[in-house]
Amino acid sequence: MNARVLLAAALALALLTPGAAAAERASLNEIEKQVMCPVCGTLLQLAESPQAQRERVFINHLIDEGKTEAEVKDALVAEYGDEVLALPPDSGFSLSAYVVPIAALLIAAVALAIGVLRWRRAGGGPDGGGAAPAGPSKRDAERLDADLARYDL
Amino acid sequence: MSFRSVIAVLGVLAVVGLLVFGLAIKGSSGLATGDPVPTSALPRLEGSGSGSLADYRGRWVLVNFWASWCPPCRAEASALENFQRKHGGPRFAVVGIDSRDLSADGQEFVDEFGLSYPQLRDGDGDVAHDFGTTGLPESFLVDPAGRLRLHTPGAVDEEYLSEEVAPFLPGAKS
Numbered sequence: 001m002n003a004r005v006l007l008a009a010a011l012a013l014a015l016l017t018p019g020a021a022a023a024e025r026a027s028l029n030e031i032e033k034q035v036m037c038p039v040c041g042t043l044l045q046l047a048e049s050p051q052a053q054r055e056r057v058f059i060n061h062l063i064d065e066g067k068t069e070a071e072v073k074d075a076l077v078a079e080y081g082d083e084v085l086a087l088p089p090d091s092g093f094s095l096s097a098y099v100v101p102i103a104a105l106l107i108a109a110v111a112l113a114i115g116v117l118r119w120r121r122a123g124g125g126p127d128g129g130g131a132a133p134a135g136p137s138k139r140d141a142e143r144l145d146a147d148l149a150r151y152d153l
Numbered sequence: 154m155s156f157r158s159v160i161a162v163l164g165v166l167a168v169v170g171l172l173v174f175g176l177a178i179k180g181s182s183g184l185a186t187g188d189p190v191p192t193s194a195l196p197r198l199e200g201s202g203s204g205s206l207a208d209y210r211g212r213w214v215l216v217n218f219w220a221s222w223c224p225p226c227r228a229e230a231s232a233l234e235n236f237q238r239k240h241g242g243p244r245f246a247v248v249g250i251d252s253r254d255l256s257a258d259g260q261e262f263v264d265e266f267g268l269s270y271p272q273l274r275d276g277d278g279d280v281a282h283d284f285g286t287t288g289l290p291e292s293f294l295v296d297p298a299g300r301l302r303l304h305t306p307g308a309v310d311e312e313y314l315s316e317e318v319a320p321f322l323p324g325a326k327s
Contacts, residue, residue, distance in 0.1 A: 038253045038278060050222040051253060058255055079255055081277025 026069040031059055034087070035073065038080045183285025184301045190216070190293065191283040198251050198259050198272035206248065206295065213245045213322055216293040217309075218281050220254040221262035223289040225308040230266040236314045237270040244297075245322050246270060252281040252289060294318055 029045075037047030037055060044052055058079070062072045076084045088097045136144065184190060192207040206214060217233055219226035237247040247270040251259035256274060263272055275281055284293060287306065294303035302321055305313070 050224075051220065054222050054255055054258055079276050080253065081279070083277055 026063050026067060026072050028056065028059055028063060031069060031072055032056070035076055035084050036086055038084055043086055184293070184304065186301055186304070188301050189299050190295050190301055191280055192299065193280055193283070195250065195273040195275055195280060198249075198256065198263065198274045204271060204273050206299065209246060209248065209295075210299055211297050212243065213297060214295040215245075215247045215318060216250060216284075216295060217247060217290060218250050218252050218275075218284070218286055218292070219262075219290045220252055221258040222254065226290045227262075227266075229290060229308040229310065230262070230268065232309060232311045232314060234266060234268050234270070235311065236318070240319065240322055241270065244324075248273065250275050250280060252276075252286075253278040294321060296321075 032045040033043065035044050035055075036042065037044045037049060037052040039051040040047040040049050044055055055076070059072055059076070062075055067075070073085065082088065090098060135141075190206055192205050194203045194205045196203050206216065215233075215236070217229075219230070233247050233249075241247065249263075249268065249270060249272040251262075251272060252275040254274075254276070256276070259272070259274065262268075281289075281291075284291070290308055292305040292309055293301055294305075296302050303318065305317070309318075
């Protein structure tokens, strides 16, 4: 008996919690930010072409059928191909869109670190022990002294 | 050449290679008269299976790129259907390619205009890009050897088809 009451209470709680249903329910506003208008080459959110309007009708139809966000995006890919997604999928060749920039950054950071280390070892750094900057020549020093003496107030 | 120089040269080559690759896959590849036309397989709009322009070797083909959301495509649909009924046969066919369109919308368009000629589907627009289209509709007359003979950007009408396309066809009754 107690188990039944607990189960009923859990079910009621799940049904009454708005967040649970909302998390699953797809919304046109959210999907528009994640997919492209293939003809316009912009986010669907920013597109007003006839093709974009048809795409919105298609998305709304799927939402009304109870499809999740992922299912709607899958249906769009089936219609328009991978390029309809604003962010490329993280698998196959499209994975390179994520991996290449990160790898390039890492390589650049390593190259920079090696360069700085070598520069410091060569004495280029502030503590590298390189030669102190040379002072003015003897002739320049004499001219400087003479000028200072002339304008000394 | 020092190790560092080799690394630097490889880095530069990698960057240039990426730029060239990007340009190659994104750049327009418009066809010129006499060029062989792309023959990638495409799904059929109606029913299942796929088709390709290679299936029409030995026939003249008027390839028409269209979409249901495109008003000029609606304007020219009846003229293309009439042309197919007049000239279609073992030596000529109109082939429609529904580009960047929803399949259900495309099917509805075909039913609405009673289009009887074969229809392929180019959902991602890749084949339209390979043909070098810049908009919709566009038509390409392809000879029996699979080479482009006439390119028509924009909508066609009965007069254009009979004066510009029909003269190419063997035994044309223009």
